[in-house]
Amino acid sequence: MFFAKKKDNNEPIKVPKHIAIIMDGNGRWAKNRGLPRSFGHSAGAKKFKEIARYCNKIGVEYLTVYAFSTENWRRPKEEVDGIMDLLRDYLKDSTNFKDENVKLRFVGDRTGLSDDIVALMEKAERDSDCANGMTAVLAVNYGGRHELLHVMKQLAKDGVKPEDITEDAVNERLYTAAYPDPDLIIRPSGEYRLSNFLTWQSAYSEFWFTPVLWPDFSKKDLDTAIKAYNRRQRRFGGV
Ligand code: IPE
Ligand code: IPE
Ligand code: MG
Numbered sequence: 001m002f003f004a005k006k007k008d009n010n011e012p013i014k015v016p017k018h019i020a021i022i023m024d025g026n027g028r029w030a031k032n033r034g035l036p037r038s039f040g041h042s043a044g045a046k047k048f049k050e051i052a053r054y055c056n057k058i059g060v061e062y063l064t065v066y067a068f069s070t071e072n073w074r075r076p077k078e079e080v081d082g083i084m085d086l087l088r089d090y091l092k093d094s095t096n097f098k099d100e101n102v103k104l105r106f107v108g109d110r111t112g113l114s115d116d117i118v119a120l121m122e123k124a125e126r127d128s129d130c131a132n133g134m135t136a137v138l139a140v141n142y143g144g145r146h147e148l149l150h151v152m153k154q155l156a157k158d159g160v161k162p163e164d165i166t167e168d169a170v171n172e173r174l175y176t177a178a179y180p181d182p183d184l185i186i187r188p189s190g191e192y193r194l195s196n197f198l199t200w201q202s203a204y205s206e207f208w209f210t211p212v213l214w215p216d217f218s219k220k221d222l223d224t225a226i227k228a229y230n231r232r233q234r235r236f237g238g239v
Helices: 026-032 037-058 077-092 115-127 144-157 167-173 219-230
Strands: 002-006 012-014 018-022 062-069 103-107 135-142 184-187 206-209
Touching: 012 219, 026 037, 037 062, 037 077, 037 219, 062 077, 077 115, 103 115, 135 144, 144 167, 184 219, 206 219
Parallel strands: 018 062, 018 184, 062 135, 103 135, 184 206
Antiparallel strands: 002 012
């Protein structure tokens, strides 16, 4: 799928098939405004909808966003509860992407989430089963190391012999088994780290960082990231 916009040399710009975003900087965004952190999380959730719509429009096939990590439970209970409430509200909102034909999916450890949230997630997945537009994957209670431990346990449970432990055997057992690896990983907020996001899957991803805080992230920022991606040469170890 190609962008309508052109590169300087007039070549069409290629949209990455799979974009992943670490939605970071909500707390600092709120703090800068003298607001409680929860306001930043609300603004971040709104931003997700806007950017997801835009990605779908320009032809991104998969958008994976980091919404809550396995380490985020270390935050004060009040903040965690607030984030979970936002997730609940989002999942209950039946207008989510209905007209956009977006397929909603979730990755992460569901056993750590409350039953009603898991039920709402399953419903959102069922309700969007027939959508054939972009797949939006929300990483909730997700951690790359946690996911790899899950894979290792699964391999052991399945009785897979050492010689049969291949990359495919791992890929099949990841939470992300149904999706290709991310082509482009975007991290706003000025941090230069993965924070346990897509540890296995990011082996050959391109990275793009910006100091912009997630609630301020714009469609223009996404365009800039995609343009930067188009200037990268991916070699996957070859020449
Ligand atoms: C990202 O924003 C949202 C979650 C981790 C749930 P933060 O809450 O981490 O915002 P900062 O990094 O403190 O600004
Ligand atoms: C990563 O952000 C997790 C999400 C955006 C959901 P954090 O704010 O948790 O990452 P660190 O703690 O700065 O590495
Ligand atoms: Mg943060």
